[in-house]
Amino acid sequence: MRGHSYPVGGRAFRQQHPAQRLRGLRARPRPPGRRARRGRGVHVAGLLEDLAGIRLTAKRVERAAEASGTALAAAVRDRAALITARKLVPLPPAPLPDKLYAVIDGTGVPVTETAGRQGKGEDGRARTREVKLAVFFTQDKLDKDGYPVRDRDSASVIATFEPAAAFGNLVRAEGIRRGAGHVRQFTILGDGLPVSKRVQA
Numbered sequence: 001m002r003g004h005s006y007p008v009g010g011r012a013f014r015q016q017h018p019a020q021r022l023r024g025l026r027a028r029p030r031p032p033g034r035r036a037r038r039g040r041g042v043h044v045a046g047l048l049e050d051l052a053g054i055r056l057t058a059k060r061v062e063r064a065a066e067a068s069g070t071a072l073a074a075a076v077r078d079r080a081a082l083i084t085a086r087k088l089v090p091l092p093p094a095p096l097p098d099k100l101y102a103v104i105d106g107t108g109v110p111v112t113e114t115a116g117r118q119g120k121g122e123d124g125r126a127r128t129r130e131v132k133l134a135v136f137f138t139q140d141k142l143d144k145d146g147y148p149v150r151d152r153d154s155a156s157v158i159a160t161f162e163p164a165a166a167f168g169n170l171v172r173a174e175g176i177r178r179g180a181g182h183v184r185q186f187t188i189l190g191d192g193l194p195v196s197k198r199v200q201a
Helices: 018-023 034-038 040-052 058-084 164-177 194-200
Strands: 004-008 011-015 099-110 128-137 156-160 185-189
Touching: 040 058, 058 164, 099 164, 128 164, 156 164
Parallel strands: 099 185
Antiparallel strands: 004 011, 099 128, 128 156
16 A cells, blocks of 8 residues: 655655555655656556556556546647637536636746757756646635635636647636636736736737
8 A cells, every 4th residue: 555755854754545544554664766766657556556456557557647638638628719719608607706816827847858949058958848827716705814715616727838829728718618707807817927918918
């Protein structure tokens, strides 16, 4: 039974998976960095075997995840195209919130495949790739100190490596789907960087 390992002060401590607690099993320490060396596919394959008794190779897990992700991304793009072209008109959410917020940003994430992309380092090599992010959410209530509190389960997230124009279409479609044209106030929060400006325009 596997859990998650966290290096703390040069030692590795493990967090038990819920299934471990149910079965009365104890988590064992794992040396720092071992999980990273094993790879995500191996980690997921281990979870499938532990929790469901299904034994798959890491490569098969990785191929399935890649295929599923590619199919989902294509479906999201197709739906966004239909929505922005007004060929698919989502019904406004019910109940309709008073305000809707969208936070837009972009950041670099480490990648291993950077061929053909210019980097910012002295050697010109790209070690990161820009991922564009948008989060839509509502917050109509205040806490005891008067600060707004995001409504539970109200967030929907967009994350893509696609160019700003394609990202903008995804954001516009999600705004329409979330009822941006029907709420009293729709607010877009961005940092003023090129990605945010192009999308907001």
